[in-house]
Amino acid sequence: xxxKRIIPCLDIKNGQTVKGVKFVEIKxxxxxxxxxALYAEQGADELVFLxxxxxxEGRKTFVDLVKRIARNINIPFTVGGGISELSDADALLxxxxxxxxxxxxxVRNPQLIDDLxxxxxxxxxxxxxxxxxxxxxxxxxxxNGGRIPTEKKLFPWAKEAEDRGAGEILFTxxxxxxxxxxxxxxxxxKLSDDLSIPIIASGGAxxxxxxKDVFTLGKADAGLAASIFHFKEIxxxxxxxxxxxxxxPIRL
Amino acid sequence: xxxxxxxxxxxxxxxxSDSQKIVIIKYNAGNIRSVLNALNRLxxxxxxxxxxxxxxxxxxxxxxxxxxxxxxxxxxxxTGLDDLIxxxxxxxxxxxxxxxxxxxxxxxxxxxxxxxxxxxxxxxxLPEGNPDNIKIPHMGWNSIYNVxxxxxxxxxxxxxxxxxxxxxxxxxxxxxxxxxxIIEYSSALQKDNFYATQFHPEKSGxxxxxxxxNFLSL
Numbered sequence: 001x002x003x004k005r006i007i008p009c010l011d012i013k014n015g016q017t018v019k020g021v022k023f024v025e026i027k028x029x030x031x032x033x034x035x036x037a038l039y040a041e042q043g044a045d046e047l048v049f050l051x052x053x054x055x056x057e058g059r060k061t062f063v064d065l066v067k068r069i070a071r072n073i074n075i076p077f078t079v080g081g082g083i084s085e086l087s088d089a090d091a092l093l094x095x096x097x098x099x100x101x102x103x104x105x106x107v108r109n110p111q112l113i114d115d116l117x118x119x120x121x122x123x124x125x126x127x128x129x130x131x132x133x134x135x136x137x138x139x140x141x142x143x144n145g146g147r148i149p150t151e152k153k154l155f156p157w158a159k160e161a162e163d164r165g166a167g168e169i170l171f172t173x174x175x176x177x178x179x180x181x182x183x184x185x186x187x188x189x190k191l192s193d194d195l196s197i198p199i200i201a202s203g204g205a206x207x208x209x210x211x212k213d214v215f216t217l218g219k220a221d222a223g224l225a226a227s228i229f230h231f232k233e234i235x236x237x238x239x240x241x242x243x244x245x246x247x248x249p250i251r252l
Numbered sequence: 253x254x255x256x257x258x259x260x261x262x263x264x265x266x267x268x269s270d271s272q273k274i275v276i277i278k279y280n281a282g283n284i285r286s287v288l289n290a291l292n293r294l295x296x297x298x299x300x301x302x303x304x305x306x307x308x309x310x311x312x313x314x315x316x317x318x319x320x321x322x323x324x325x326x327x328x329x330x331t332g333l334d335d336l337i338x339x340x341x342x343x344x345x346x347x348x349x350x351x352x353x354x355x356x357x358x359x360x361x362x363x364x365x366x367x368x369x370x371x372x373x374x375x376x377x378l379p380e381g382n383p384d385n386i387k388i389p390h391m392g393w394n395s396i397y398n399v400x401x402x403x404x405x406x407x408x409x410x411x412x413x414x415x416x417x418x419x420x421x422x423x424x425x426x427x428x429x430x431x432x433x434i435i436e437y438s439s440a441l442q443k444d445n446f447y448a449t450q451f452h453p454e455k456s457g458x459x460x461x462x463x464x465x466n467f468l469s470l
Contacts, residue, residue, distance in 0.1 A: 001394065001395070001432065002390065002392050002393070002394045002433060003392060003393040003394065003412060005392050005393065040457060045392065045393055070285065070286065070289050071289050071292065071293075072293075074290065074293065074454075074455070074456075074457050074458070074460065074461060075414070075455060075456075075457050076414055076452075076455045094285070096285050096286060096289060098286070098455065121318060121319065121320075122389075123318070123389060123391065123416045167389070167391070168391070192385055193385065196378075196382075196387055196388065197387055198387050198391055198392070219385055221387065221391075221392065222392070251393040251412040
């Protein structure tokens with residue numbers, strides 16, 4: 001049976017792992033390659049590396065880092081941050097990335113999704129969406145790390161991303177991110193029902209039960225988290241044993 | 253060494269390596285470097301090449317692939333790699349699209365393929381109403397069972413490996429491992445010197461490394 005995936009996310013700034021709480025207050029937590037290899041050994045199913053360095057020099061450092069990751073890590077990994085054209089994606093593919101995630105650049109230029117999918121295949125393209133709950137079914141899509149609201153709404157935008165060729169959706173609830181009270185399960189379940197591509201849930205993990213909930217109530221295909229893994233609040237082996245015990249299909 | 257051929261070694265000591273020559277077939281598909289990285293982690297050197305003489309002289313040949321079937325078959329025909337691959341006598345390992353191209357026909361682009369395995373490649377069909385929210389592609393970790401090939405030792409029965417695919421090969425006489433996703437299908441095939449997996453051993457953690465090691469030990 002296809003296993004639900006547990007995905008640690010590593011935010012990278014200047015070659016180091018960081019984790020922002022609600023996307024501000026940035027704090028360093030270690031070497032990305034070492035941390036990634038450790039997570040892989042502990043049973044992480046995939047890894048996500050997000051480059052939050054904005055500068056041009058930072059990008060080159062990140063491509064070099066991706067090469068080191070690809071040489072050293074034996075599970076699939078996604079990289080994201082600052083990808084706004086095909087050549088950015090091409091450099092990361094050649095460096096060894098299995099998938100890329102695009103966020104703000106896709107909101108500004110939706111055609112980028114089509115172009116990436118056509119050139120590299122849908123399996124290579126993860127559409128990351130940061131959204132903030134407004135009212136009812138309305139979630140406002142935000143860009144620039146949650147700082148700028150846009151005209152787009154979560155559900156139609158996610159559907160459009162799928163239609164344009166995205167292979168997965170990585171949805172982060174800005175209301176839940178860093179708060180550790182559980183994932184945005186209602187919105188996630190609706191995404192999963194609306195779309196036929198896998199949904200990666202992000203934002204809100206604080207306890208092992210939250211993962212059980214996101215895979216059952218939230219109908220997510222994968223659960224992503226950062227700080228609870230980086231700060232060893234929830235060791236991955238414990239989490240996977242717990243989920244297995246709860247009847248969730250998991251790779252042990 | 254010509255322009256079609258590059259030699260690669262890992263940065264680390266090649267402790268586990270032996271003197272065999274491993275060639276990864278270079279063609280217009282992604283993911284080749286991932287396979288090379290995995291071999292290097294196991295301590296093996298490998299050459300990425302499209303040169304027929306280099307490929308023919310290898311002890312082991314790996315035919316990887318991520319891409320679209322009809323485009324890739326067209327490329328293999330134009331370059332003559334199609335006949336070359338079919339006639340190889342040493343152990344050959346097809347991965348993902350590589351496995352699909354080793355079958356007789358693919359629904360992806362309605363294209364005749366290499367015909368090493370007498371199987372057709374078809375697209376997954378969602379069940380009526382899709383009550384379980386099944387997604388296509390089949391992406392993520394799933395288990396292999398009824399393993400039956402030198403690629404797998406018994407300890408690999410029911411282990412999880414990493415898949416990304418929308419097309420599959422049904423079960424048949426050459427099935428070397430089975431996986432269930434919507435239906436039970438062939439997650440590995442073997443016939444004579446040809447070995448193939450639908451999943452990516454190079455991305456399947458320590459389990460995948462054991463499968464690659466088994467192939468390299470043939």
